[in-house]
Every structure is written in C-alpha cells, then in structure tokens.
C-alpha cells in the first residue's frame with residue numbers, strides 16, 4: 159500500500175447533500191426508486207475506486223409536529239437493501255449500512271449482517287448508530303427515547319453479542335470472508351467517542367476546518383491508544399461536500415445556482431425537521447419565534463436554545479434564519495473550486511493529519527458524483543495519492559486494515 | 568381475470584447465501600419460467616431472506632422473489648421498509664411469507680397487520696417530484712398508521728414508500744399456519760376451501776401425477792404447484808418439464824407480479840387498490 163494514501167467513502171443517502179439537490183437539472187429524484195439508478199451509481203463509485211458506499215439511515219417518521227414535509231426529498235429506502243443490491247452489480251466496492259443498536263436485537267443484526275457479509279463476499283460494513291430523533295420511539299412501541307448514556311451502554315452490549323453470533327456463524331459456515339462486518343461509528347459526545355475508541359475501525363465526523371479535523375483525529379487516536387488498541391487500525395473519515403467548476407468563478411456560479419433553487423418554504427421545512435417542531439404556520443417575515451420553538455420542540459431544549467437564542471436576541475427573521483441554516487447544513491466542510499484545487503486541499507488535510515480520507519457527500523445525485531469521479535480522482539491518482547486498482551476483494555483489505563483474527567472456538 | 572398455472576418453489580440451502588451458488592440458482596429459476604421463488608421455508612431458513620431477495624433483484628428478470636420472514640426475529644417497521652425497497656429494485660416482483668418460527672401465538676399475524684398498515688400510510692400517488700415548483704410530494708396523502716396490536720405498536724408513517732405492488736404478495740404455508748384470511752397465495756398439502764388466500768398452490772414432488780394436478784386445476788381447486796427443492800439445479804428443469812403443458816396452456820398476464828399472476832390487492836388487506844406510482848421526469 160502507498161504511504162499517505164487517501165481513502166474515500168461515498169455517502170449517498172437520498173439525492174444529495176443539499177436539501178435543494180433533488181431539483182438540480184442533473185439530479186434524478188425518480189432514480190432513487192429504480193435499480194437502474196443504483197446500478198449506475200454503484201459502478202460509478204467502483205470506477206472511482208472508492209473504499210465503500212455508505213447509506214445513512216433514520217428510523218423516525220419524518221414529520222415534525224405531525225406534518226410531513228412536501229419539499230424535502232423523502233422518503234428514505236432501507237439502506238441494507240439498497241447496498242446489497244448494489245453489491246450484486248459490483249465486485250470490489252465496500253458497502254456500509256447504517257443500522258441502529260437501539261431498535262434491533264443482536265440476533266436480528268447478526269442474521270442480517272451475517273447474510274449480507276456472505277452474499278457480498280466480504281464487503282459489508284456496519285455504521286453503528288444509537289438513533290437520536292425523538293420521533294423514532296413511537297415506531298417501536300416506546301413513549302420516549304432512552305437517554306444517551308443508556309443507548310451507548312446498550313450499544314456496547316449489542317455489538318459484543320453480535321460479534322459472538324458472527325463468530326458462531328463463521329464456524330458453522332458458509333464462511334464469512336471478513337469474519338464480521340467492518341465496524342464504523344460517528345459519535346461526537348464523550349460517550350459516543352468512548353464507544354468509537356473501543357469499537358470503531360472507521361469513524362465519520364463533521365470537520366468544517368483542517369484544525370477541527372486535526373483536533374478530532376488526535377483526540378480519537380489518543381482515546382484509541384488509551385483503551386489498548388492500535389490507532390493505525392482505525393480510519394478517520396470526515397464528511398466533505400463539494401461544488402466543482404472548470405474555473406473558480408464557474409464553481410462559485412454552480413454553487414450559487416444550487417443556493418438559488420432554495421425557496422423559503424423549503425428552508426422552513428428543513429429547519430422544522432432539524433428542530434423537531436413545525437414552523438410552517440409561522441410568518442416568515444416575523445422574528446424567529448424562539449419561545450414557541452422551545453415550547454414545542456421534541457429535542458432537548460438546552461441544545462435547541464443554543465441554536466436559536468442568539469438569533470432571537472438579534473431579532474433575525476424566521477426567513478433569514480431558515481435560509482442561512484439551510485445553506486450551511488450539518489457543519490461539514492464544503493469545497494467550492496476546481497478539481498485541481500480540491501485534490502490539493504485533500505492532500506493538505508491528509509498530510510496535516512486531519513484525516514485518513516474523506517466521506518464524500520455529493521451535492522446532488524448522480525451529477526455531483528460524476529463530476530468528482532471524472533474531475534478529482536484522476537488528479538489524485540496522477541499525484542500518486544490514490545489507488546488505481548483495488549488491493550483485494552474485501553472491505554478490510556481495501557481499507558488496509560489488519561485481517562480479522564478468528565478466536566479459537 | 569388472468570388465470571395462469573403458477574409454478575412455485577422454495578430453496579432452503581445455506582449456499583443460497585453464497586454469491587456464486589445464488590447466481591446459478593437464480594438463473595435456473597428464470598430460465599425454467601418459475602413464477603415464485605421462496606427464499607427459505609418453515610423449518611429451513613439458514614439466512615436472512617430479506618437480504619438475499621435484495622441481492623436477487625438485479626440478478627433476476629422475471630421470477631417473483633419471496634422472502635421468508637420469521638416473526639420471532641424481525642420487526643414490522645424494518646420489514647416494511649426492506650420489502651418496499653426490494654419491490655422498487657425488482658420493479659414489482661416482491662413477496663413475503665411470514666412464519667412464526669417460535670414466536671408467541673399471534674405475533675406473525677400482528678407482523679402482517681403492522682406492516683400492511685405502514686404500507687397503507689402512503690397513498691399510491693403521493694410523489695410529485697416536480698423540480699420546477701419544488702414540490703416533492705403531496706403531504707395530504709401521507710397518514711400516520713397508529714397501529715396497535717398485541718405485540719407491535721407502530722405510530723408511523725413509515726419513512727419509506729408504499730411498494731409498487733401496493734403490498735408485496737403474501738404467501739401462507741400450511742406447514743407453519745398463521746391466522747390470516749386475506750393472503751394472496753397459500754401453499755397447501757391438500758386442496759381446501761378455506762386456505763386463507765386468493766389462490767392455492769398444491770405442494771408436489773417430482774413423483775406427483777400431472778393428470779391429478781391438471782384435474783384439480785380444471786376444477787378450480789388449485790392454481791398451480793409448489794415444490795420444496797433439495798437440489799435446485801437438478802430439480803428446477805424437471806419441475807418445469809413436468810408441468811410444461813399446463814403452463815403453456817395457461818399463460819400469465821403482463822406487468823408486475825400481481826398483474827401477471829392475477830392477484831389484485833384484497834380490499835380487506837389494503838385501504839387502496841393500487842401500488843405506488845413514480846412520476847415521469849421530463
């Protein structure tokens with residue numbers, strides 16, 4: 159393996175990173191309901207020699223305050239189904255499914271992932287999440303979500319038990335090529351980071367700047383050493399979105415075009431979903447209704463208060479707050495520029511120890527992924543920082559992780 | 568209404584989870600004109616069939632893909648989503664067979680009820696996908712299910728679409744009976760008047776007399792046959808050859824699995840007659 163190789167994952171949930179992405183002329187919103195689209199995208203990711211395709215997942219009913227958004231690209235199809243079908247039309251690319259430990263038993267997880275691991279020939283990964291959204295509880299017969307500490311301690315037990323079950327499946331045959339799926343996690347809180355340190359072989363995170371990336375990766379590496387694991391056995395993969403253009407001006411114009419598709423109605427729906435409270439009946443031109451938000455939100459009021467109180471004090475309108483919120487989604491690094499500049503930025507981050515690679519979130523699909531694969535990948539390859547062929551057939555080998563050691567029965 | 572002679576088979580070989588073997592089995596199923604392939608069956612389910620039907624969707628063209636779902640190791644919210652996705656990927660070829668597999672009495676029925684109410688939470692014509700106006704869907708067509716059964720309580724709406732088939736084809740197996748009266752297909756050892764499904768398929772072996780089957784079909788007591796395979800590559804061509812005349816004389820319709828097999832959604836099973844419609848984009 160080349161040293162300082164850049165790893166790349168394609169995070170492909172929905173129709174792109176931006177809430178407006180589905181409206182783009184090069185987006186295919188109808189495609190997410192057809193195999194043609196997934197075949198095309200899976201082969202494109204494999205052509206781009208991505209380590210893996212990742213689908214995020216949420217189990218809540220989308221509909222803050224009982225109102226289903228009309229302008230957001232929903233619904234989400236089951237990630238494990240999509241990924242397993244994509245495996246059927248590819249040979250190398252890894253397939254990482256986001257699945258909750260709070261709403262699946264170890265037996266369900268072991269059987270699903272064990273089967274996926276077999277039928278994909280050892281290309282499965284599990285993005286372990288504990289589910290946060292309060293609207294998830296009702297879909298599983300609960301009145302409210304268990305607190306975070308409980309969710310993470312349960313997650314540790316569930317993962318341990320599932321690993322035992324995979325070892326038994328592997329012994330019973332047919333053999334699991336990787337022993338078990340690669341374990342992935344994205345915790346941010348102390349409990350989440352501790353869990354990742356003990357468990358994860360790859361970690362997602364938001365890192366808006368190179369400094370934030372360095373801090374996060376250093377913190378995770380020391381936590382991983384702290385629990386007696388080798389930090390080189392874990393890949394840190396911050397999110398990265400991009401809008402490309404042949405020149406910087408063109409890239410900026412392309413970005414502006416995506417932004418200009420945003421309507422106030424969409425922005426307010428997006429904010430409503432993010433704050434877990436329906437704001438669509440409020441006057442967009444009036445002040446951000448901070449009191450009503452804090453009263454109605456299903457999220458912890460302290461967290462929501464930190465997000466909305468400063469704007470409330472400044473007298474920002476609902477319209478302006480919502481538009482600004484939507485244009486800077488989820489605290490990820492968004493690159494706007496030429497493919498050459500993007501490749502340089504990625505190499506700079508990697509060399510500075512800000513990451514082991516990136517989780518690419520195309521701004522719209524499939525056009526955004528096409529631009530990246532055609533524009534940026536060849537440059538990274540020419541510079542000797544990115545693979546031109548896969549090293550093996552399992553996700554572990556692609557990630558350059560040590561082979562899984564089978565415990566004695 | 569179409570009245571085809573239906574050919575169905577089940578594979579419970581653990582090797583169905585190994586890609587090289589699965590590929591040969593699926594090719595054989597398509598080549599022999601099989602209508603329904605059950606992934607696993609009561610007493611033989613050495614894999615998660617919901618995962619395997621996903622893999623099979625792009626690897627097969629025609630055969631109906633029926634996942635055997637154990638009530639003891641599944642949740643209706645996950646099942647409803649997984650099968651909805653498989654149905655889109657297979658362009659409307661999905662089925663499911665719910666078996667108790669050790670679950671408390673009533674769990675399998677509750678699973679069926681909960682999943683159906685989740686699929687019914689979305690109207691057939693919910694999606695708009697209009698880039699120009701920015702309207703993705705019609706929210707008035709999405710309803711919370713608020714399903715409450717003895718084992719499962721699911722608020723909904725599920726965060727996935729209604730399948731193309733409306734609901735996947737529901738298959739009952741008399742080897743693992745469940746108390747459902749409005750399923751689509753029943754696999755029966757003996758023809759019976761109250762099999763609980765729109766159509767019954769007689770369980771056969773390669774030694775079954777074709778004349779007997781033809782007579783039962785002519786009398787309207789069965790609509791085809793089902794066989795549990797132990798050596799799929801050897802048995803599938805033989806099964807197809809045995810019933811070739813009946814199949815040729817009674818062809819299926821055109822379209823998705825329900826249309827082909829003549830299985831409209833039962834009005835007791837769904838709050839609407841159709842499956843999801845995906846708007847065309849210019």
Ligand SMILES: Cc1cc2nc3c(=O)[nH]c(=O)nc-3n(C[C@H](O)[C@H](O)[C@H](O)COP(=O)(O)O)c2cc1C
Pocket residue numbers: 213214215216256286287288289290344345346347348349350351362363364397517
């Ligand atoms: C890049 C990234 C992707 C994520 N994807 C999902 C997801 O698809 N589903 C989910 O439930 N949570 C997802 N999360 C949330 C994490 O699982 C986690 O809950 C979050 O980062 C907060 O950390 P904490 O759980 O330690 O508070 C994601 C987080 C990040 C950073």
